[in-house]
Amino acid sequence: MSNIAEQILNSCLNIAHHMLPHTCVLCGAYASTQPLCTNCSADLPLSPTAACPVCALSALDGKVCGACLKEPPAFDLTLAAFSYGFPIDRLLHAFKYAGDLSLVGILAEPLARLAAEQPKPDLLLPMPLHPVRLRERGFNQSLEIAKPISRWLDIPLSTDACQRMRDTPTQAGLKWRERRRNVRGAFACDLDLNGKKVAVLDDVMTTGATLNEISRILKSRGASEVSAWVIARTPAESPRR
Numbered sequence: 001m002s003n004i005a006e007q008i009l010n011s012c013l014n015i016a017h018h019m020l021p022h023t024c025v026l027c028g029a030y031a032s033t034q035p036l037c038t039n040c041s042a043d044l045p046l047s048p049t050a051a052c053p054v055c056a057l058s059a060l061d062g063k064v065c066g067a068c069l070k071e072p073p074a075f076d077l078t079l080a081a082f083s084y085g086f087p088i089d090r091l092l093h094a095f096k097y098a099g100d101l102s103l104v105g106i107l108a109e110p111l112a113r114l115a116a117e118q119p120k121p122d123l124l125l126p127m128p129l130h131p132v133r134l135r136e137r138g139f140n141q142s143l144e145i146a147k148p149i150s151r152w153l154d155i156p157l158s159t160d161a162c163q164r165m166r167d168t169p170t171q172a173g174l175k176w177r178e179r180r181r182n183v184r185g186a187f188a189c190d191l192d193l194n195g196k197k198v199a200v201l202d203d204v205m206t207t208g209a210t211l212n213e214i215s216r217i218l219k220s221r222g223a224s225e226v227s228a229w230v231i232a233r234t235p236a237e238s239p240r241r
Contacts, residue, residue: 025103026087035106045083047233055208056080056233073208074215075200075226079118080233081110084204088232092203096141104144107203107231112149115199115229124155124229127202127214128187130164145231146201155199161191162214183213194222205230 023030024037031037036044052059054068056078082088095103126142134140143159150157166186198218205211205228215226 025106026090035103040087043087045085045088047080047083051080053077056205056228056230057235073212074219075208075211075228077118077225077227078205078208078211078233079111079114079227079229080205081107081114081230082232084206084232084234092232096137096203099138101139101144104148108145108148111145111201111229111231112152115149116153118227119197120153120155121197121199121225121227122156123161123193123196123198124150124157125161125198125200125218126157126159127200127210128162128164130166133164141203142201145203149201149229158191161193162187162189162217183210186210187214187217189217189221192222193218195224196222197225197227198223199227199229201229203230204232204234206234 024040025031025035026040027037029037029039031040034041047056048058050059050062051057052065052068053062054064054073054075054077057065059065084092091103091107094100095107124146126140126146129137129140129142146157149155164186165188200211200214200218202211208228211228211230215223215228218226
């Protein structure tokens, strides 16, 4: 095991010790020193091994999919730790909407392991929340996930380089092009990113419209490469529909 992997594992175990001892956070069964029991860990829906490197959807032989070839998004790469489904959806819901911050380590560790295998970006940027949403929720879920990953992988973390300028309506139920219109002009960036490689971290990627818009803004500020890092990717048929 590499030094980075050991650091990530040890950090996650420290977080687990602060939860109910020997109890799985999903089913309540015995879990030794781990946050999840053996059965729940086995049920976590890992991302497909053969996936498009750009959008992280299943693709033959892991090559760039037809949708990304036809209409390339503004981001260049997507890392997704899980496919969005049971029980990762339960963990994300408890974390994001119930404020269970004890789940940060469980969610961040698999993504950190994936990211450790990639060239290190110059900057890690959590998806910004509009101030209205931030006041309602009390925390930015993307920032909370980004904090330990930044520390484990020694990547500079920016918390104020980008701002969410509009409190956009929910994207649920909208098609790709409707989502893209919905988030158009939603972000602003004050940082000079000339030649920088930036990773944008979000909790869930559905069509990729929001990540596409913020990536477009980052590249307009000079970023040479933008990667999307997400905890879970919805197994949609196509990100353009």
